[in-house]
Amino acid sequence: MRLQYSSNIRIIEMPCSGTIDHRVLLQAFEDGADGVFVAGCMEGDCHFQKGNYRAKKRVNAVKKLLDEIGLGGDRLEMYNLSAAMGPRFAEIANEMTERIRQLGPSPLRKNKAGTSRKEGDVA
Amino acid sequence: MIIAQQKPIKDIAAMIEDCKKVLLVGCAGCVTVCLSGGEKETEVLASSLRIMRRLQGNPLETVTITATRQCDPEYIEPLENLVKDVDAIISLACGVGVQYLAERFHDKWVVPAQNTMFVGGSRTHGVWEERCGLCGDCILHRTGGICPIIRCSKSILNGPCGGSQYGKCEISKDVDCAWQLIYDRMKALGKLDKLMEIQPPKDWSKSRDGGPRKAIREDVMIG
Known part of the structure; x- marks a missing residue:
């Protein structure tokens, strides 16, 4: 197909959009992403029945959280497309890139990060 | 189980605005089951607070751990080493856990991340009802x-x-x-x-x- 889409996109593969977790999305922003989009399967086409619907709910919850903490929920979006929809993927990648360009770089990148440490499992 | 709901993040952030390093303590008891203060919620809150503070140009250092139960002294005792060099402890347990932490680590600023609401059960996933x-x-x-x-x-x-x-x-x-x-x-x-x-x-x-x-x-x- 030789479709072109913005080269600034880094793809992180997940076994199913239903495995998306609030922590993974927040980590992407903490690690310096200007924007994140979750590409789940078409609604009604989930191999695991409800994975993409669950992803959508979580994405919406994190969008709300991003608004609350001042980063802005517009930097995160959920899209539904199948693995066979290459042109649509390129279109979304460009659309999201354009949206983030208008919002500007993540304000987090200007400031130094605080460290975090997780102390094992349940104590 | 005891049902609790997390306070607005801005309120929690305000309680620790003077702190540079905080320990967030989740609880693997009731608040894990009602999805408000378990391991996952503790990580999400820590990340949210770090992002908020980074946006303000005042980075926050976080340490997270989830205790088996905060309402039993034996499970909060092992936190001693983690508590030493933090400015505050944020408890994601019910009010009992917050008080047990404050009592055990009496020279530390211990703040609640949750509003403890009632004793109840799950009606369906994501819905809890008061029953006792x-x-x-x-x-x-x-x-x-x-x-x-x-x-x-x-x-x-x-x-x-x-x-x-x-x-x-x-x-x-x-x-x-x-x-x-x-x-x-x-x-x-x-x-x-x-x-x-x-x-x-x-x-x-x-x-x-x-x-x-x-x-x-x-x-x-x-x-």
Whole structure:
């Protein structure tokens, strides 16, 4: 197909959009992403029945959280497309890139990060 | 279980605005089951606070851990080493956990991340309902297993009242009249005669009216 889409996109593969977790999305922003989009399967086409619907709910919850903490929920979006929809993927990648360009770089990148440490499992 | 809901993040951030390093302590008990203060929620809160502070140009260092239960001294004891060099502890447990941490680490600023709401159960995934009023003198055997203390808006013992309409309470069409539920269940069980016994005023001294309560079992005490 030789479709072109913005080269600034880094793809992180997940076994199913239903495995998306609030922590993974927040980590992407903490690690310096200007924007994140979750590409789940078409609604009604989930191999695991409800994975993409669950992803959508979580994405919406994190969008709300991003608004609350001042980063802005517009930097995160959920899209539904199948693995066979290459042109649509390129279109979304460009659309999201354009949206983030208008919002500007993540304000987090200007400031130094605080460290975090997780102390094992349940104590 | 005890049902708690996380406070708005801005409120939690305000409680630790002077701190540079905080310890967030989740609880693997009730608040994990009601999805408000377990391991995942602790990580999400830590990340949210770090992002907020980074946006303000005042980075926050976080350490996270989830205790098996914060309402048992033996599970908060191992936190001692983590507590040493933090400016504050954020507890994601119910009010009991916050107090146990504050009592154990009395020289530390301990703040609650949650509003402890009620004792209840899960209705469906994501929905929790209040089911016990902790009155200290259970009467469920007289009311068909439906608690009028907490499920009746007036906590009346000889219901229903005049505010019961078509099985709903006058406070909201979404609230069932507990006494209608009690009547229906007792009728189905063939025990309506039990409802003819007038209940005297309840002895509230076994509830909060008697001050803070304590339960003691000498047979299980050690030493």
